[in-house]
Amino acid sequence: xxxxxxxxxxxxxxxxxxxxxxxxxxxxxxxxxxxxxxxxxxxxxxxxxxxxxxxxxxxxxxxxxxxxxxxxxxxxxxxxxxxxxxxxxxxxxxxxxxxxxxxxxxxxxxxxxxxxxxxxxxxxxxx
Numbered sequence: 071x072x073x074x075x076x077x078x079x080x081x082x083x084x085x086x087x088x089x090x091x092x093x094x095x096x097x098x099x100x101x102x103x104x105x106x107x108x109x110x111x112x113x114x115x116x117x118x119x120x121x122x123x124x125x126x127x128x129x130x131x132x133x134x135x136x137x138x139x140x141x142x143x144x145x146x147x148x149x150x151x152x153x154x155x156x157x158x159x160x161x162x163x164x165x166x167x168x169x170x171x172x173x174x175x176x177x178x179x180x181x182x183x184x185x186x187x188x189x190x191x192x193x194x195x196x197x
Contacts, residue, residue: 077113078143079123081134082185085110088124091184095160096145096153098122118146134185142180142188150177150193157181157191170195 082088089112092098098114101121105111108128115121122143147153151168158164158181165180165188177193 075120077121077123079111079125080140080185080187081130082124082126083132083134084184085112085124085126087184088112089114091160091162092122092124095157095162116146134187136186140187142190145189145191147191147193150179150191153191154179154181157189162189 089100092114093100096116098116101113101115103110103112109125110128111123111125113121113123145153154164154168161184163182163186165182166178168177168179168191170177175195175197177195179191181189181191183189
């Protein structure tokens with residue numbers, strides 16, 4: 071039996087603002103849009119093929135209530151500093167600038183998207 075995690079769906083307050091951010095700042099591509107009663111959704115994919123689904127519930131207004139169930143999402147990249155700078159320039163909240171973690175030989179940075187979701191940007195180094 072095979073299983074894998076492939077797609078995550080998060081609620082957003084402004085669907086088009088979020089789509090612009092994820093396309094322009096993070097380099098994800100829209101694969102399709104879905105309209106169901108009371109909900110508009112957009113699915114985006116990254117280079118790995120894994121997807122992020124953005125959902126806007128028409129009857130909900132106000133900020134996203136994050137609670138404590140979801141801590142952070144990961145972004146795998148070959149340019150941590152470049153992706154961090156592009157995301158911040160596009161309106162992401164800068165949480166932690168890129169830094170090299172020698173014990174794991176990775177560079178990491180943290181941002182928050184327009185709805186406050188925390189992202190860890192990770193660049194793995196070889197050798």
